[in-house]
Amino acid sequence: MDDRLRETLSAMMDDEADELSVRRLLSHEDQAGIRAQWQRWQGIHDLMHRGQSPADGVDVSMAVRAELDGCARSQAPDKSPVHEVSRRWQWPAVAMVAVALVVGFGAGAGWESGEVSPDALASAPVAELPGAEAVSSVVAGEDAPVQEVALQGLDDEQWEYMSRYLLEHAQHNSVGAGQGSMGYARLVSANGGY
Amino acid sequence: MNHQKLVSAGKLAMKPERTGISSMAPDNDQKQAEQPDSQTDLQLVRKVRNGERAAFDLLVVKYQSRVASIISRYVYDSQEVMDLTQETFIKAYRAIDRFRGDSAFYTWLYRIAVNTAKNHLESRNRRPQGSADSAEAENFDDGRRLRDIASPESLLQRDQLQVELSNAIAGLPEELRSAFLLREYDGLSYEDIARILECPIGTVRSRIFRARDAVDRHLGPLLNHSVT
Numbered sequence: 394m395d396d397r398l399r400e401t402l403s404a405m406m407d408d409e410a411d412e413l414s415v416r417r418l419l420s421h422e423d424q425a426g427i428r429a430q431w432q433r434w435q436g437i438h439d440l441m442h443r444g445q446s447p448a449d450g451v452d453v454s455m456a457v458r459a460e461l462d463g464c465a466r467s468q469a470p471d472k473s474p475v476h477e478v479s480r481r482w483q484w485p486a487v488a489m490v491a492v493a494l495v496v497g498f499g500a501g502a503g504w505e506s507g508e509v510s511p512d513a514l515a516s517a518p519v520a521e522l523p524g525a526e527a528v529s530s531v532v533a534g535e536d537a538p539v540q541e542v543a544l545q546g547l548d549d550e551q552w553e554y555m556s557r558y559l560l561e562h563a564q565h566n567s568v569g570a571g572q573g574s575m576g577y578a579r580l581v582s583a584n585g586g587y
Numbered sequence: 588m589n590h591q592k593l594v595s596a597g598k599l600a601m602k603p604e605r606t607g608i609s610s611m612a613p614d615n616d617q618k619q620a621e622q623p624d625s626q627t628d629l630q631l632v633r634k635v636r637n638g639e640r641a642a643f644d645l646l647v648v649k650y651q652s653r654v655a656s657i658i659s660r661y662v663y664d665s666q667e668v669m670d671l672t673q674e675t676f677i678k679a680y681r682a683i684d685r686f687r688g689d690s691a692f693y694t695w696l697y698r699i700a701v702n703t704a705k706n707h708l709e710s711r712n713r714r715p716q717g718s719a720d721s722a723e724a725e726n727f728d729d730g731r732r733l734r735d736i737a738s739p740e741s742l743l744q745r746d747q748l749q750v751e752l753s754n755a756i757a758g759l760p761e762e763l764r765s766a767f768l769l770r771e772y773d774g775l776s777y778e779d780i781a782r783i784l785e786c787p788i789g790t791v792r793s794r795i796f797r798a799r800d801a802v803d804r805h806l807g808p809l810l811n812h813s814v815t
Contacts, residue, residue, distance in 0.1 A: 396796075403796035405645075407770055408626040409777050415630045424641045432648045433803050433810050439652055440748055441771055451655040453673040454647045460677055461640065 394426045402427060406434055428454070628692040635683050643683075647676050650693060654700045661704035671707055675700045748809050755805035759798050766791050767798035 401418050404410040410418075421427060432454070628649075634642035655672045662668055679699050686695050756764060762784070769780045777795075781788045803810070 399800065400792065400796040403799050404777075404792055405627045405630075406799070407777065407795065409792065410627065410630070412630060415627075415634070419634055419639050419641050424644070427641075428644055428648060430803075431645055433806075434799055435649055436810055437752070437799070437802055437806065438771070440745075440752055443652075444745070444749070451652045451669070451672065453651050453655075453669055453676065454644060456669075456673050457647050457676045457680075458640075458644060460673065461643075461680055 394421065394423050394430065398427070399430060402430055403434070406431075406438065625691065625693070629688065632683060632686060632688075632692055635680070643680055646692070650696055651676070653693070654696060657697060657700045658704045661701075661708060667707070671703050672700075675703045678703060744809070748806065751806055751809060752802065755802040758805070759801055763794050763798040763801065766794040767802075770795050 398418055398421060401410050401414040405415065405418070418427065432452075628646065631642040631646050635646070651672060654675050655668050658671045658675070659668050662671060675696070679696055682699075686692065756768070759767065765784060766780055769775045769783065770777075775783070777788050777791045780791045780795075784791065
Protein backbone atom coordinates (compact mmCIF):
# COMPACT_ATOMS: atom_id res chain seq x y z
CA MET A 394 0.00 0.00 0.00
CA ASP A 395 1.53 3.29 -1.06
CA ASP A 396 1.59 6.55 0.89
CA ARG A 397 -1.16 8.08 -1.20
CA LEU A 398 -3.59 5.37 -0.19
CA ARG A 399 -2.48 5.55 3.42
CA GLU A 400 -3.06 9.29 3.35
CA THR A 401 -6.58 8.62 2.08
CA LEU A 402 -7.08 6.18 4.93
CA SER A 403 -5.87 8.82 7.36
CA ALA A 404 -8.35 11.31 5.86
CA MET A 405 -11.08 8.70 6.31
CA MET A 406 -10.24 8.58 10.00
CA ASP A 407 -11.05 12.30 10.06
CA ASP A 408 -14.13 12.21 7.80
CA GLU A 409 -12.23 14.16 5.18
CA ALA A 410 -11.96 11.64 2.35
CA ASP A 411 -13.99 12.11 -0.80
CA GLU A 412 -16.16 9.41 -2.33
CA LEU A 413 -13.78 8.65 -5.19
CA SER A 414 -10.81 8.16 -2.87
CA VAL A 415 -12.81 5.81 -0.67
CA ARG A 416 -13.82 3.82 -3.73
CA ARG A 417 -10.21 3.59 -4.88
CA LEU A 418 -9.12 2.47 -1.43
CA LEU A 419 -11.77 -0.21 -1.15
CA SER A 420 -10.93 -1.58 -4.58
CA HIS A 421 -7.24 -1.89 -3.76
CA GLU A 422 -5.99 -5.45 -3.77
CA ASP A 423 -4.23 -5.29 -0.39
CA GLN A 424 -7.33 -5.18 1.79
CA ALA A 425 -5.56 -7.02 4.60
CA GLY A 426 -2.92 -4.30 4.73
CA ILE A 427 -5.56 -1.58 4.71
CA ARG A 428 -7.47 -3.28 7.50
CA ALA A 429 -4.34 -3.70 9.61
CA GLN A 430 -3.38 -0.04 9.17
CA TRP A 431 -6.92 1.11 9.94
CA GLN A 432 -6.99 -1.06 13.04
CA ARG A 433 -3.71 0.34 14.37
CA TRP A 434 -4.83 3.92 13.83
CA GLN A 435 -8.19 3.22 15.44
CA GLY A 436 -6.27 1.74 18.36
CA ILE A 437 -4.26 4.93 18.71
CA HIS A 438 -7.46 6.99 18.45
CA ASP A 439 -9.16 4.91 21.18
CA LEU A 440 -6.10 5.24 23.37
CA MET A 441 -6.04 9.01 22.95
CA HIS A 442 -9.75 9.58 23.50
CA ARG A 443 -11.02 6.85 25.75
CA GLY A 444 -7.93 5.60 27.49
CA GLN A 445 -8.81 2.29 25.92
CA SER A 446 -6.12 0.22 24.34
CA PRO A 447 -6.04 -2.77 22.02
CA ALA A 448 -4.61 -4.56 25.03
CA ASP A 449 -8.14 -4.60 26.43
CA GLY A 450 -8.61 -7.41 23.99
CA VAL A 451 -11.68 -6.53 21.95
CA ASP A 452 -11.23 -7.80 18.44
CA VAL A 453 -14.13 -9.57 16.86
CA SER A 454 -13.39 -8.36 13.33
CA MET A 455 -11.91 -11.64 12.15
CA ALA A 456 -14.71 -13.66 13.72
CA VAL A 457 -17.34 -11.44 12.12
CA ARG A 458 -15.62 -11.70 8.75
CA ALA A 459 -15.41 -15.48 9.01
CA GLU A 460 -19.06 -15.72 10.03
CA LEU A 461 -20.20 -13.53 7.17
CA ASP A 462 -17.96 -15.37 4.71
CA GLY A 463 -19.56 -18.61 5.86
CA CYS A 464 -23.07 -17.51 5.08
CA ALA A 465 -22.50 -14.80 2.51
CA ARG A 466 -24.37 -16.59 -0.22
CA SER A 467 -27.35 -17.71 1.78
CA GLN A 468 -27.81 -14.65 3.98
CA ALA A 469 -26.75 -11.53 2.21
CA PRO A 470 -28.02 -8.23 3.60
CA ASP A 471 -31.82 -8.01 3.63
CA LYS A 472 -33.29 -6.30 0.64
CA SER A 473 -35.99 -3.79 1.39
CA PRO A 474 -38.78 -3.37 -1.17
CA VAL A 475 -37.49 0.10 -2.05
CA HIS A 476 -34.12 -1.28 -3.08
CA GLU A 477 -35.69 -4.14 -4.95
CA VAL A 478 -37.72 -1.70 -7.02
CA SER A 479 -34.68 0.43 -7.80
CA ARG A 480 -32.59 -2.61 -8.74
CA ARG A 481 -35.31 -3.88 -11.02
CA TRP A 482 -34.44 -0.98 -13.29
CA GLN A 483 -30.70 -1.47 -13.14
CA TRP A 484 -30.26 -4.24 -15.69
CA PRO A 485 -32.60 -2.81 -18.33
CA ALA A 486 -30.76 0.50 -17.98
CA VAL A 487 -27.39 -1.20 -18.39
CA ALA A 488 -28.70 -3.09 -21.41
CA MET A 489 -29.97 0.12 -23.00
CA VAL A 490 -26.61 1.84 -22.55
CA ALA A 491 -24.81 -1.19 -24.01
CA VAL A 492 -27.08 -1.25 -27.05
CA ALA A 493 -26.57 2.48 -27.58
CA LEU A 494 -22.78 1.98 -27.46
CA VAL A 495 -22.90 -0.91 -29.92
CA VAL A 496 -25.07 1.06 -32.33
CA GLY A 497 -22.70 4.01 -32.00
CA PHE A 498 -19.70 1.88 -32.81
CA GLY A 499 -21.56 0.30 -35.67
CA ALA A 500 -22.40 3.65 -37.20
CA GLY A 501 -18.80 4.80 -36.81
CA ALA A 502 -17.12 1.65 -38.07
CA GLY A 503 -19.08 1.42 -41.27
CA TRP A 504 -21.17 -1.65 -40.67
CA GLU A 505 -23.43 -0.44 -43.41
CA SER A 506 -20.67 -0.58 -45.99
CA GLY A 507 -21.97 -3.86 -47.33
CA GLU A 508 -25.14 -2.14 -48.37
CA VAL A 509 -23.43 0.54 -50.42
CA SER A 510 -24.56 0.48 -54.01
CA PRO A 511 -21.90 0.39 -56.71
CA ASP A 512 -23.54 3.45 -58.25
CA ALA A 513 -22.97 5.48 -55.15
CA LEU A 514 -19.31 4.52 -55.04
CA ALA A 515 -18.83 5.22 -58.70
CA SER A 516 -20.30 8.68 -58.46
CA ALA A 517 -17.90 9.74 -55.69
CA PRO A 518 -14.97 11.72 -57.02
CA VAL A 519 -13.04 11.43 -53.74
CA ALA A 520 -12.31 7.81 -54.63
CA GLU A 521 -9.04 8.98 -56.08
CA LEU A 522 -7.79 10.19 -52.73
CA PRO A 523 -5.76 7.84 -50.49
CA GLY A 524 -8.14 5.98 -48.23
CA ALA A 525 -11.06 7.74 -49.76
CA GLU A 526 -12.88 4.60 -50.78
CA ALA A 527 -13.44 3.80 -47.11
CA VAL A 528 -14.74 7.28 -46.46
CA SER A 529 -17.13 6.92 -49.31
CA SER A 530 -18.34 3.57 -48.05
CA VAL A 531 -19.12 5.03 -44.67
CA VAL A 532 -21.13 7.94 -45.91
CA ALA A 533 -22.59 6.48 -49.05
CA GLY A 534 -25.84 5.51 -47.41
CA GLU A 535 -26.33 8.95 -45.91
CA ASP A 536 -25.27 12.20 -47.45
CA ALA A 537 -22.30 11.55 -49.70
CA PRO A 538 -21.93 15.05 -51.16
CA VAL A 539 -21.25 16.58 -47.75
CA GLN A 540 -18.41 14.15 -47.13
CA GLU A 541 -16.95 14.84 -50.56
CA VAL A 542 -16.84 18.54 -49.88
CA ALA A 543 -15.21 17.94 -46.52
CA LEU A 544 -12.31 15.92 -47.85
CA GLN A 545 -11.96 17.25 -51.36
CA GLY A 546 -8.58 18.53 -52.38
CA LEU A 547 -6.52 16.82 -49.67
CA ASP A 548 -3.09 15.83 -50.89
CA ASP A 549 -0.99 13.06 -49.34
CA GLU A 550 0.63 15.33 -46.84
CA GLN A 551 -2.66 16.84 -45.76
CA TRP A 552 -4.26 13.41 -45.48
CA GLU A 553 -1.38 12.19 -43.35
CA TYR A 554 -1.72 15.25 -41.14
CA MET A 555 -5.44 14.66 -40.77
CA SER A 556 -4.90 11.00 -39.90
CA ARG A 557 -2.32 11.90 -37.28
CA TYR A 558 -4.63 14.52 -35.82
CA LEU A 559 -7.50 12.06 -35.58
CA LEU A 560 -5.27 9.45 -33.99
CA GLU A 561 -4.06 11.91 -31.36
CA HIS A 562 -7.60 13.00 -30.73
CA ALA A 563 -8.67 9.42 -30.17
CA GLN A 564 -5.74 8.74 -27.86
CA HIS A 565 -6.40 11.89 -25.89
CA ASN A 566 -10.02 10.94 -25.43
CA SER A 567 -9.26 7.41 -24.33
CA VAL A 568 -6.72 8.58 -21.75
CA GLY A 569 -8.68 11.60 -20.62
CA ALA A 570 -12.34 11.66 -19.84
CA GLY A 571 -13.23 8.07 -20.50
CA GLN A 572 -14.92 8.91 -23.77
CA GLY A 573 -12.39 7.14 -25.90
CA SER A 574 -15.02 5.16 -27.74
CA MET A 575 -16.33 8.31 -29.41
CA GLY A 576 -12.86 9.39 -30.47
CA TYR A 577 -12.12 5.95 -31.82
CA ALA A 578 -15.41 5.86 -33.66
CA ARG A 579 -14.57 9.16 -35.33
CA LEU A 580 -11.15 7.84 -36.30
CA VAL A 581 -12.39 4.67 -37.92
CA SER A 582 -15.14 6.51 -39.68
CA ALA A 583 -12.56 8.65 -41.41
CA ASN A 584 -9.90 6.01 -41.88
CA GLY A 585 -12.01 3.28 -43.25
CA GLY A 586 -13.21 1.01 -40.51
CA TYR A 587 -10.12 -0.79 -39.28
CA MET B 588 -4.90 10.88 28.87
CA ASN B 589 -5.86 14.20 27.48
CA HIS B 590 -4.15 17.07 25.81
CA GLN B 591 -4.04 19.20 28.93
CA LYS B 592 -2.03 16.55 30.71
CA LEU B 593 0.41 16.43 27.85
CA VAL B 594 0.80 20.18 27.93
CA SER B 595 1.14 20.38 31.71
CA ALA B 596 3.76 17.66 31.64
CA GLY B 597 5.85 20.04 29.60
CA LYS B 598 6.13 17.54 26.81
CA LEU B 599 4.60 19.71 24.15
CA ALA B 600 6.21 22.88 22.96
CA MET B 601 3.16 24.29 21.23
CA LYS B 602 2.57 27.89 20.35
CA PRO B 603 -0.85 28.42 21.94
CA GLU B 604 -1.36 31.91 20.59
CA ARG B 605 -0.99 30.55 17.08
CA THR B 606 -2.70 27.21 17.32
CA GLY B 607 -5.49 28.07 19.76
CA ILE B 608 -4.89 24.82 21.60
CA SER B 609 -4.69 26.48 25.01
CA SER B 610 -8.42 27.11 24.91
CA MET B 611 -9.28 23.44 24.77
CA ALA B 612 -11.28 21.78 27.49
CA PRO B 613 -11.31 18.00 27.84
CA ASP B 614 -15.11 17.65 27.89
CA ASN B 615 -15.49 19.68 24.76
CA ASP B 616 -12.62 17.81 23.18
CA GLN B 617 -14.38 14.56 23.68
CA LYS B 618 -17.66 15.79 22.22
CA GLN B 619 -16.06 17.55 19.30
CA ALA B 620 -13.82 14.67 18.40
CA GLU B 621 -16.70 12.25 18.52
CA GLN B 622 -18.93 13.81 15.91
CA PRO B 623 -21.71 11.26 15.56
CA ASP B 624 -22.68 12.17 12.02
CA SER B 625 -19.71 10.65 10.29
CA GLN B 626 -19.30 11.17 6.58
CA THR B 627 -16.93 8.23 6.42
CA ASP B 628 -19.53 5.98 8.04
CA LEU B 629 -22.15 6.95 5.48
CA GLN B 630 -19.68 6.37 2.65
CA LEU B 631 -18.83 2.94 4.03
CA VAL B 632 -22.49 2.04 4.56
CA ARG B 633 -23.20 2.87 0.92
CA LYS B 634 -20.35 0.61 -0.13
CA VAL B 635 -21.62 -2.22 2.06
CA ARG B 636 -25.02 -1.89 0.43
CA ASN B 637 -23.33 -2.22 -2.92
CA GLY B 638 -21.88 -5.51 -1.78
CA GLU B 639 -18.40 -4.37 -0.75
CA ARG B 640 -17.64 -6.43 2.32
CA ALA B 641 -14.30 -4.72 2.84
CA ALA B 642 -16.21 -1.57 3.79
CA PHE B 643 -18.04 -3.43 6.54
CA ASP B 644 -14.73 -4.75 7.87
CA LEU B 645 -13.61 -1.16 8.40
CA LEU B 646 -16.82 -0.34 10.27
CA VAL B 647 -16.35 -3.37 12.51
CA VAL B 648 -12.78 -2.40 13.33
CA LYS B 649 -13.84 1.16 14.00
CA TYR B 650 -16.68 0.39 16.37
CA GLN B 651 -15.97 -2.99 17.92
CA SER B 652 -14.49 -1.65 21.13
CA ARG B 653 -17.36 0.78 21.62
CA VAL B 654 -19.96 -1.89 20.99
CA ALA B 655 -18.19 -4.20 23.42
CA SER B 656 -18.27 -1.42 26.00
CA ILE B 657 -22.01 -0.96 25.58
CA ILE B 658 -22.63 -4.67 25.97
CA SER B 659 -20.36 -4.87 28.99
CA ARG B 660 -22.84 -2.65 30.80
CA TYR B 661 -25.31 -5.54 30.68
CA VAL B 662 -23.14 -8.62 30.66
CA TYR B 663 -20.08 -9.06 32.84
CA ASP B 664 -18.59 -12.23 31.46
CA SER B 665 -15.87 -11.25 28.95
CA GLN B 666 -16.53 -14.21 26.65
CA GLU B 667 -20.23 -13.35 26.53
CA VAL B 668 -19.31 -9.75 25.76
CA MET B 669 -17.24 -10.89 22.80
CA ASP B 670 -19.96 -13.22 21.52
CA LEU B 671 -22.64 -10.56 21.76
CA THR B 672 -20.39 -7.98 20.12
CA GLN B 673 -19.92 -10.34 17.21
CA GLU B 674 -23.65 -11.02 17.06
CA THR B 675 -24.37 -7.30 17.02
CA PHE B 676 -22.24 -6.75 13.93
CA ILE B 677 -23.69 -9.72 12.11
CA LYS B 678 -27.21 -8.42 12.80
CA ALA B 679 -26.14 -4.97 11.63
CA TYR B 680 -24.72 -6.37 8.39
CA ARG B 681 -27.88 -8.27 7.61
CA ALA B 682 -30.07 -5.29 8.36
CA ILE B 683 -27.90 -2.63 6.77
CA ASP B 684 -30.42 -1.92 4.03
CA ARG B 685 -32.85 -0.87 6.74
CA PHE B 686 -30.49 1.83 7.99
CA ARG B 687 -32.14 4.91 6.60
CA GLY B 688 -29.58 7.44 7.74
CA ASP B 689 -32.07 9.32 9.97
CA SER B 690 -29.59 8.92 12.81
CA ALA B 691 -25.85 8.42 12.84
CA PHE B 692 -24.65 4.94 11.99
CA TYR B 693 -23.15 4.58 15.45
CA THR B 694 -26.49 5.42 17.12
CA TRP B 695 -28.19 2.80 15.00
CA LEU B 696 -25.49 0.27 15.89
CA TYR B 697 -25.80 1.24 19.54
CA ARG B 698 -29.49 0.34 19.53
CA ILE B 699 -28.77 -3.03 17.97
CA ALA B 700 -26.11 -3.69 20.63
CA VAL B 701 -28.46 -2.76 23.48
CA ASN B 702 -31.27 -4.91 22.09
CA THR B 703 -28.91 -7.81 21.52
CA ALA B 704 -27.69 -7.64 25.10
CA LYS B 705 -31.21 -7.34 26.51
CA ASN B 706 -32.50 -10.22 24.43
CA HIS B 707 -29.58 -12.30 25.58
CA LEU B 708 -30.40 -11.65 29.22
CA GLU B 709 -34.10 -12.26 28.73
CA SER B 710 -33.41 -15.53 26.99
CA ARG B 711 -31.51 -16.58 30.08
CA ASN B 712 -34.29 -15.32 32.37
CA ARG B 713 -32.09 -12.64 33.82
CA ARG B 714 -33.05 -9.07 34.30
CA PRO B 715 -30.83 -6.56 32.55
CA GLN B 716 -28.03 -5.54 34.88
CA GLY B 717 -27.80 -2.07 33.52
CA SER B 718 -29.73 0.28 31.36
CA ALA B 719 -28.83 2.30 28.37
CA ASP B 720 -30.85 4.62 26.25
CA SER B 721 -29.99 5.32 22.65
CA ALA B 722 -29.93 9.01 23.50
CA GLU B 723 -26.83 8.29 25.57
CA ALA B 724 -25.07 6.73 22.61
CA GLU B 725 -22.78 9.62 21.88
CA ASN B 726 -21.99 10.64 25.40
CA PHE B 727 -21.39 7.83 27.82
CA ASP B 728 -17.91 6.77 28.84
CA ASP B 729 -17.68 3.54 26.95
CA GLY B 730 -14.17 2.81 28.08
CA ARG B 731 -14.86 2.57 31.78
CA ARG B 732 -16.55 -0.81 31.91
CA LEU B 733 -13.98 -2.40 29.65
CA ARG B 734 -11.24 -1.02 31.83
CA ASP B 735 -12.98 -2.51 34.84
CA ILE B 736 -12.95 -5.98 33.38
CA ALA B 737 -9.43 -5.74 31.91
CA SER B 738 -6.77 -8.07 33.22
CA PRO B 739 -3.78 -6.72 35.22
CA GLU B 740 -1.52 -7.57 32.31
CA SER B 741 -3.57 -5.58 29.84
CA LEU B 742 -3.81 -2.68 32.30
CA LEU B 743 -0.03 -2.61 32.53
CA GLN B 744 0.24 -2.73 28.80
CA ARG B 745 -2.22 0.12 28.42
CA ASP B 746 -0.26 2.28 30.85
CA GLN B 747 2.88 1.55 28.90
CA LEU B 748 1.10 2.46 25.66
CA GLN B 749 -0.07 5.76 27.09
CA VAL B 750 3.43 6.69 28.18
CA GLU B 751 4.78 5.80 24.76
CA LEU B 752 1.94 7.70 23.10
CA SER B 753 2.84 10.87 24.92
CA ASN B 754 6.50 10.36 24.05
CA ALA B 755 5.61 9.82 20.41
CA ILE B 756 3.50 12.98 20.25
CA ALA B 757 6.13 15.01 22.06
CA GLY B 758 8.73 13.81 19.58
CA LEU B 759 6.81 15.01 16.52
CA PRO B 760 8.04 18.06 14.61
CA GLU B 761 6.00 21.05 15.66
CA GLU B 762 4.10 21.51 12.40
CA LEU B 763 2.98 17.88 12.44
CA ARG B 764 2.10 17.94 16.13
CA SER B 765 0.03 21.11 15.81
CA ALA B 766 -2.07 19.77 12.95
CA PHE B 767 -2.47 16.37 14.58
CA LEU B 768 -3.56 17.69 17.96
CA LEU B 769 -5.91 20.28 16.49
CA ARG B 770 -7.61 17.44 14.69
CA GLU B 771 -7.56 14.81 17.41
CA TYR B 772 -8.28 16.91 20.50
CA ASP B 773 -10.07 19.94 19.13
CA GLY B 774 -11.88 17.97 16.47
CA LEU B 775 -11.35 20.72 13.94
CA SER B 776 -11.91 20.17 10.25
CA TYR B 777 -8.97 20.26 7.85
CA GLU B 778 -10.30 23.54 6.52
CA ASP B 779 -10.29 25.15 9.98
CA ILE B 780 -6.83 23.79 10.73
CA ALA B 781 -5.57 25.16 7.42
CA ARG B 782 -6.92 28.57 8.39
CA ILE B 783 -5.30 28.44 11.83
CA LEU B 784 -1.95 27.17 10.61
CA GLU B 785 -2.08 29.36 7.51
CA CYS B 786 -1.32 26.60 5.04
CA PRO B 787 -3.20 24.76 2.27
CA ILE B 788 -5.68 22.00 3.16
CA GLY B 789 -3.56 19.49 1.29
CA THR B 790 -0.66 20.33 3.57
CA VAL B 791 -2.84 19.79 6.64
CA ARG B 792 -3.98 16.46 5.30
CA SER B 793 -0.40 15.43 4.64
CA ARG B 794 0.85 16.61 8.03
CA ILE B 795 -1.85 14.74 9.92
CA PHE B 796 -1.10 11.61 7.95
CA ARG B 797 2.62 11.90 8.63
CA ALA B 798 2.00 12.55 12.32
CA ARG B 799 -0.30 9.56 12.58
CA ASP B 800 2.22 7.44 10.74
CA ALA B 801 5.06 8.56 13.02
CA VAL B 802 3.04 7.81 16.16
CA ASP B 803 2.09 4.44 14.70
CA ARG B 804 5.73 3.61 13.99
CA HIS B 805 6.74 4.71 17.47
CA LEU B 806 4.07 2.52 19.07
CA GLY B 807 4.44 -0.19 16.46
CA PRO B 808 5.75 -3.09 18.51
CA LEU B 809 3.34 -2.40 21.36
CA LEU B 810 0.35 -2.06 19.05
CA ASN B 811 1.25 -5.13 17.06
CA HIS B 812 1.52 -7.06 20.29
CA SER B 813 -1.88 -5.84 21.37
CA VAL B 814 -3.81 -6.05 18.16
CA THR B 815 -4.60 -9.65 17.40
